[in-house]
Amino acid sequence: MRTYENIMIVHPDKVGDEYNAIVEKFKGVLSDLNANLLKVDEWGARKLAYPVKKQGRGSYVLTVFEGEPTIIDEFERRLRLDESIIKFQTVQLEKGFVEDDSAAAAEEGQGAEEEE
Amino acid sequence: MAERSTSGAPAKRSVRRRFSRRKGCRFCADSTLKIDYKEVRNLRYFVTERGKIVPRRISGNCAEHQRKIREAIKRARNIALLPFTAGHSLD
Numbered sequence: 461m462r463t464y465e466n467i468m469i470v471h472p473d474k475v476g477d478e479y480n481a482i483v484e485k486f487k488g489v490l491s492d493l494n495a496n497l498l499k500v501d502e503w504g505a506r507k508l509a510y511p512v513k514k515q516g517r518g519s520y521v522l523t524v525f526e527g528e529p530t531i532i533d534e535f536e537r538r539l540r541l542d543e544s545i546i547k548f549q550t551v552q553l554e555k556g557f558v559e560d561d562s563a564a565a566a567e568e569g570q571g572a573e574e575e576e
Numbered sequence: 577m578a579e580r581s582t583s584g585a586p587a588k589r590s591v592r593r594r595f596s597r598r599k600g601c602r603f604c605a606d607s608t609l610k611i612d613y614k615e616v617r618n619l620r621y622f623v624t625e626r627g628k629i630v631p632r633r634i635s636g637n638c639a640e641h642q643r644k645i646r647e648a649i650k651r652a653r654n655i656a657l658l659p660f661t662a663g664h665s666l667d
Contacts, residue, residue: 467614467655509659518656522614549655551613 461526463498468539468548469518472505482544483521489538495527513546524553601638611644613651619658623649627659 470482483502490497503520512518532550539548602621603611609618622630622637622645629649632642652658 469655508656509653510656512656520655547655549651551651 462529463524463526463553464495464532464550465522465524465553466535466548466550467520467522468545469508469512469520471513471544471546472515472517472519474519474544478544479519482542485542486521486523486535486538489535490523490525490527490531493527493531493534495525495531495535497523497525499524515546518546600636601641602636603641603644604638611641611648613648613655613657615648616652616657619645619649619652623658626662627653628661 468486470479474482483500487497487500499522501522501524503522505517505519508516508518536548536550539545603609609615611618613619622635624630629646632639635642635645637645649658653660
């Protein structure tokens with residue numbers, strides 16, 4: 461079981477419940493592929509460093525999960541199919557994810573400040 | 577041939593003059609901050625205004641940390657946290 465970290469940029473027009481629907485959809489996809497979700501972190505709308513699909517802004521969603529290497533192809537295929545995801549990137553975390561969790565939990569205040 | 581070398585040199589020299597030679601690797605010795613492609617604030621120290629990666633001889637990093645920095649910067653660029661070049665940032 462490997463730990464992966466996926467970050468995706470959702471189209472800025474998708475807000476409110478549409479945006480939540482997308483996030484829930486991909487959480488569902490991950491649980492269908494029996495990966496266990498460790499962390500889902502939404503950074504909200506942010507300015508992009510360069511225009512992506514003619515958009516200057518996008519909302520970032522970070523998901524950290526553990527699963528078989530085979531699920532990545534399927535997950536990324538779904539991401540490509542969905543037009544509202546304008547960009548995504550999956551990274552394997554060699555060292556486990558746990559220490560981030562405890563660090564984040566330990567200094568929640570510092571974590572929150574980091575997020576902004 | 578001649579003018580290319582001269583036009584090349586001042587640009588490079590201007591970058592070097594702005595950066596002071598930092599002694600020792602920031603990550604080996606003092607700080608416990610982790611190199612991560614999501615931590616854009618830390619990566620900004622290693623990127624020039626034009627968005628280029630600062631060479632090791634100027635940033636003073638050791639080889640291992642410079643490789644981590646380079647990888648993190650390239651990943652951050654891939655998901656639009658860092659620009660590829662200063663030119664295209666509309667905002």
